[in-house]
Amino acid sequence: MALLDKFSDDDLSYVATHRKASLFTRDVENSRDVLTERIGGKRLLILGGAGSIGASTLRELLKFRPHAVHVVDIGENPLAELTRDLRSQADIVLPPDLRFLPIDFGGPAMQRHLRDEPAYDHILHFAAHKHVRSEKDVPSLLQMLDTNVLKLDRFLRWLPLYGHEGAEIFAVSTDKAANPSSFMGASKRLMEHVLFDAGTQGATRRSTRFANVAFSNGSLPQAFLFRLARRQPLAAPDGSRRFFVSLRESGEICLLAACAAPAGHIAFPNLDPATNLRPLLEIAEGVLAHYGLKPAYYEDEAAAIRGVEADLARGHYPLIVTPLDTGGEKPYEEFVGAGESAAGIGLAELSGIPYAAYPVDLPAVIEELAALRDDVARDVTKRDVQQQLLRVVPGFRHAESERHLDQRA
Known part of the structure; x- marks a missing residue:
């Protein structure tokens, strides 16, 4: 039997969260009337x-x-699998009009789609x-700036052209947008500015910064699996x-955040740094323990x-402990940046940052960023x-380094 035959990803989320039940179920239940009113019978576009x-949303x-x-x-492939999965579940009621579109949200096909569709009530951007x-x-x-910033700017400008200016818009940001140390975090902070553009009329905007999603696609915990x-050896930064x-x-x-939080806010979970910030090395150790294995620590990747095989034979597994020395890495995470203030938003487990920093x-x-992208003759x-x-x-204070993550296992 393969190691992964024994457990599902959902069984493992507690290794990273230390929670067996969702922290936000109570807020969802308490907001049920509001959510039903705002979503029931409405038209949704999900990017x-x-x-x-x-x-998951x-x-x-x-x-x-x-x-x-x-x-x-x-x-295209993830979209096809999502289609199959939703249509195969007995406990999900599918809406009368459910469509899956393998198109670029910032390209001409999206513009054509907006032109041909009746107005959307909600647009959620992921x-x-x-x-x-x-x-x-x-x-x-x-390419990252094009996806995270420039395409969204273009998409938002299309909405009033094709009758969607009344849509309420939600876009996911990241905790790395608070006091960013990476270009990725800075790009998402810029995305927030684009989303809440003071010159945009007729739509309400919301966002959220939140934590790493345990065992989600592309995450380090998923890579452990x-x-x-x-x-192959596991690797985690010290x-x-x-x-x-x-998930x-x-x-x-x-x-x-999209349907129950007040407009004009960036919501974030009320997680306590003292108890909820988890060392990535500890997550790797927890995954191994989940499978009945003990870590065998290494610094050398080849070793x-x-x-x-020798480590497995004695109930251990190689775990490479790497230094925190690659570009853009931040040793800890936070939700509220310098110059921002948090406030309650009527939810027990979420707070919000009122957006008030339009540059x-x-x-x-x-x-200028579009010019840097488009002028291929320019160095x-x-x-x-x-x-x-x-x-x-x-x-934005970029954490500079000669090393990057593609140089690591």
């Missing part, structure tokens, strides 16, 4: 809906009986480049601590690869990008 957080939304749900995702490793070189960095299944929520909790956070240079920065450096970001994200 990036086949990813882990988007799909979709499942929560369907409980409140929307009339139309159109799910957009550029990932499409993003979410990994710090996406800043390893200039082409990857420009892949490494075990393939008899000294790095992260907040974690389960279900991520969907409930987005449901509440760890050679040691897999006057935003249009010029968007234009562009990371410093060029950083100078533009500093105009609208003044707290």
Whole structure:
């Protein structure tokens, strides 16, 4: 039997969260009337809906009986699997108008779709480049900015052109947008500015910053499972601590932030740094313990690869402990940045940051970033990008390093 045959990802979320039940169920139950009123019978457009957080939020939304749900995702295979999964579950009531569209939310096909569709009531945006490793070189960095910022700016400008200016809009940000130390975090802080653009009329906007989603697609805990299944060493950075929520909790956070929180706020979970910041090395150790294995610690990657079978024979498994020395990495996480203040938003487990920091240079920065993206004859450096970001994200202090995450197991 393969190691992964024994447990599902849901069984493992407690390893990262230390919670057996969702932290946000009570808020969802207490908000049921509001959620039913705001979602029931409405038309929803979900961008990036086949990813882990988007799909989890979709499942929560369907409980409140929307009339139309159109799910957009550029990932054709994940979108097809989401379609199969939803249509195969007996306990999910599908809306009368359910469609899955394998298109780019920032491309001409999306513009055509908006032109042809009646007005949406809610638009929920999950499409993003979410990994710090996406800043390893200039082409990857420009692609990340295109997805996280420039396409959203273009998409929002299409809405009034095609009769969707009344839609309420929600977009997921990240805790890394608070006092960002990576280009990824700074790009999501810039995304927040684009979302809450003071010049946009007729729509209410909301966002959320929250923690790592345990065992979600692309996460380090999920990578632990892949490494075990393939008899490859695990690797985790020493000294790095992260907040974690389960996949279900991520969907409930987005449901509440999008439909129950006040407009103009960035919601975030009330997680206590003293008790909820978890060392990534501890998560790796917990995954091994879940499978009845003890860690065999290594610093050398080649030695760890050679040691897999011998370690397994004695009930151990190689765990490479790496230094926290790659570009953009932050040793801890936070939700509220410098100059921001948190406030209650009527929910027990979520607070909010009132958005009030629209930068006057935003249009010029968007234009310059688009020029950096489009002028392929121009030599562009990371410093060029950083100078533009500093105009609208003044707290951005990039953690520089000669090493990046693609140089690690």
